[in-house]
Amino acid sequence: LILPYDDKAHREPVIGLWRDVFGYTTARNDPALSLSKKLETGDGLLFVAVEENHVIGTIMAGYDGHRGWLYALAVRSESRGRGIGAALVRRAESELAALGCLKINLQVVAKNGGVTGFYESLGYKVEPRISMGKSI
Numbered sequence: 001l002i003l004p005y006d007d008k009a010h011r012e013p014v015i016g017l018w019r020d021v022f023g024y025t026t027a028r029n030d031p032a033l034s035l036s037k038k039l040e041t042g043d044g045l046l047f048v049a050v051e052e053n054h055v056i057g058t059i060m061a062g063y064d065g066h067r068g069w070l071y072a073l074a075v076r077s078e079s080r081g082r083g084i085g086a087a088l089v090r091r092a093e094s095e096l097a098a099l100g101c102l103k104i105n106l107q108v109v110a111k112n113g114g115v116t117g118f119y120e121s122l123g124y125k126v127e128p129r130i131s132m133g134k135s136i
C-alpha cells in the first residue's frame, strides 16, 4: 500500500528507515530536517509504502515546473525484491505526470552504481550528464 506521507504516523519510522538505508552524516541530509523542509513546501510529493501498519519504503519527488526529480527511494532490506521499490517509483511518476511533468531525472551516488539496473527495468536510461552541486 502506497500512501501520502503523514507526519504524525510516519515521521519516526521514516527517520529510522532513512538512517538504516542511507546512513546520513551531513546536516543537510538529516532525516528529521529533510522531512520538515519537504513538508514546508506543501507539495504532497512524499510517499510511504506501508504493510501491516509498518513503513517499509519511501520515495520523495519534486517538480520545479521544468523537470521532475526523484529522491529518497528506500525499501527496508527485509522487504526488497517484491516489487515495492517499483511501486513507489510508479506512484511518484503518476503524481508528477498529473502535475504536467514531462521528464523525470534522478541521481545515483557513484558508489551505488549497481542500482542503475533497477531503474533501467523501469525505463530510465543513464544519460551523459555531469552532475554538479553546491551546498549553500
Ligand SMILES: CC(C)(COP(=O)(O)OP(=O)(O)OC[C@H]1O[C@@H](n2cnc3c(N)ncnc32)[C@H](O)[C@@H]1OP(=O)(O)O)[C@@H](O)C(=O)NCCC(=O)NCCS
Pocket (backbone or CB within 6 Å): 021, 073, 074, 075, 076, 079, 080, 081, 082, 083, 084, 085, 086, 087, 107, 108, 109, 112, 114, 115, 116, 117, 118, 119, 121
Ligand atoms: C533500490 C531499491 C529501492 C529497490 O527496491 P525493491 O523493492 O527491492 O525493488 P523491486 O522489488 O521493485 O525491483 C524492481 C525490479 O528491479 C530489479 N532490481 C532491483 N534491484 C536491482 C539492482 N540493484 N540491479 C538490477 N536490477 C535490480 C528487480 O529484480 C525487479 O525486476 P523484475 O521486476 O524484473 O523482477 C532497494 O534495493 C533499496 O532500498 N536500496 C537501497 C537504497 C537505494 O539504493 N536507493 C536508490 C538511491 S538512487
